[in-house]
Amino acid sequence: MDQDRHTIVRVIGVKKDFALGKQTVHVLKGVDLEVYAGEYISIMGPSGSGKSTLFNMIGGLDKPTDGKVFIDEVDISQLDAYELAWLRNRKIGYIFQTFNLIPVMTALENVTLPMTFAGMNGDDAMEKGIELLKLVGLGERFQHKPLELSGGQQQRVAIARSLANDPAIILADEPTGNLDLSTGEEIIELCRMLSEERGVTIISATHDYKMLNVSDRVVWIRDGMIDKIQHREDLDISVGGIGGPENGHVPGGEAP
Amino acid sequence: MSKNFSGTRSVPQGEAIQRAISLPWAKSVEISYKSLRVRLFRSMITVGSLVLAVSFLAFVLVNLDVASGILHHGGDNAAALLTLAGYDVDPATHGVAMTAKERWIVILSLLVCTVGIVNAQLMSVTERFSEIGVMKCLGALDSMILRIFLLEAAMQGLLGAGIGALAGFIFSLLAGLVRFGTLSVAYLPWGSVLASMGIAVLAGCGLSLLGVLYPALLAARMRPIKALRAEH
Numbered sequence: 299m300d301q302d303r304h305t306i307v308r309v310i311g312v313k314k315d316f317a318l319g320k321q322t323v324h325v326l327k328g329v330d331l332e333v334y335a336g337e338y339i340s341i342m343g344p345s346g347s348g349k350s351t352l353f354n355m356i357g358g359l360d361k362p363t364d365g366k367v368f369i370d371e372v373d374i375s376q377l378d379a380y381e382l383a384w385l386r387n388r389k390i391g392y393i394f395q396t397f398n399l400i401p402v403m404t405a406l407e408n409v410t411l412p413m414t415f416a417g418m419n420g421d422d423a424m425e426k427g428i429e430l431l432k433l434v435g436l437g438e439r440f441q442h443k444p445l446e447l448s449g450g451q452q453q454r455v456a457i458a459r460s461l462a463n464d465p466a467i468i469l470a471d472e473p474t475g476n477l478d479l480s481t482g483e484e485i486i487e488l489c490r491m492l493s494e495e496r497g498v499t500i501i502s503a504t505h506d507y508k509m510l511n512v513s514d515r516v517v518w519i520r521d522g523m524i525d526k527i528q529h530r531e532d533l534d535i536s537v538g539g540i541g542g543p544e545n546g547h548v549p550g551g552e553a554p
Numbered sequence: 555m556s557k558n559f560s561g562t563r564s565v566p567q568g569e570a571i572q573r574a575i576s577l578p579w580a581k582s583v584e585i586s587y588k589s590l591r592v593r594l595f596r597s598m599i600t601v602g603s604l605v606l607a608v609s610f611l612a613f614v615l616v617n618l619d620v621a622s623g624i625l626h627h628g629g630d631n632a633a634a635l636l637t638l639a640g641y642d643v644d645p646a647t648h649g650v651a652m653t654a655k656e657r658w659i660v661i662l663s664l665l666v667c668t669v670g671i672v673n674a675q676l677m678s679v680t681e682r683f684s685e686i687g688v689m690k691c692l693g694a695l696d697s698m699i700l701r702i703f704l705l706e707a708a709m710q711g712l713l714g715a716g717i718g719a720l721a722g723f724i725f726s727l728l729a730g731l732v733r734f735g736t737l738s739v740a741y742l743p744w745g746s747v748l749a750s751m752g753i754a755v756l757a758g759c760g761l762s763l764l765g766v767l768y769p770a771l772l773a774a775r776m777r778p779i780k781a782l783r784a785e786h
Contacts, residue, residue, distance in 0.1 A: 379695065402588045402592040416576075
């Protein structure tokens, strides 16, 4: 079902080495991955598996030692500082585990900042910011500073901010890692809704098994390599009961 | 599933990007101002050290103006009076100069002040690592980060140096009144007093900018990934 879709992220033979004193650590040992536009992908793996490193490569936050990362058919290792900034501004929205809102700005200002960078005028940005905050369910709290909001609310602001310039990809780095169970579920539900209704590609690095239910595909990373890639249909068989109540409406018997 | 992917698909090249990413001056000033206000206590310490150093500089400079005013209008008697008061009067050029000791103290005070500013700004940058990282993830260019820090320093510099120059002027007038009586105010060369205060303000702003340069460059050059990791 994916073949006819536009490939938004293409990772080809990516290797990453880190120098640790005199030793060289091979964190990624050659990863190939294609992500299609509109997909919801989860990257799973234990800590130290290279999950975060791969994630940072896709986000243009780090450059590979070897291999190529294409975002929207543009090789990001060829980009200069300006082009990278443009890419981060327009093409990619980031959601972090620790929310990372700018503490001196209100929720609305946090959301409008990327629009300001993109050169949108103040009133338009304000209007769109309020609209986005309403979308994530924070319509009446836009004048609050981040510290006056709960963790879940801060993450909602962060999600609204990631959508500011209508990016093609949203990168979520453990978005539920600092949230309790039910708040985490709300955030996951919000991500799923965005992916379905707005057609945003969501790539999330996570430990959270709740994420699996909403993912189109799950990429398992182990020891710097892709261990396996599972489609959602296959997933429910192999993970079994972990899916919980949502198991019911996903057809189970389609895997080969 | 209805997944409609839309939007422009190509990265603009070269020139187009420089225009594509922007931060208007008004917005940069606003961000800088807010950052200062949020860390009011910290920024006031920086401003305080500037006030002290600049007021001392202004005090010394205006003192010289007061003395030269008296020298020019008070005749030979005045020269003796000034020498008695501890000024270096040069009878040949008919001018008053800072004593060597005074010069050293002024230079030292400015130096100490600069070191203090570098220290305070480095702390401020460290504290804001993740904030800087986030801004970079949102598309901020190095030059924008640099600009925000320089603007903050300029505001602190203007405020501190302004207050300092004024304080130095007032103290030196008071000192003149106490030492030489109304003579000092009567013969005050206002033009050179203003120039002295201008020099003091400029020196203060210069020091503030000089002090923030290294921390700001550090912040601007930081890669976003490092900045985001800093807090973990």
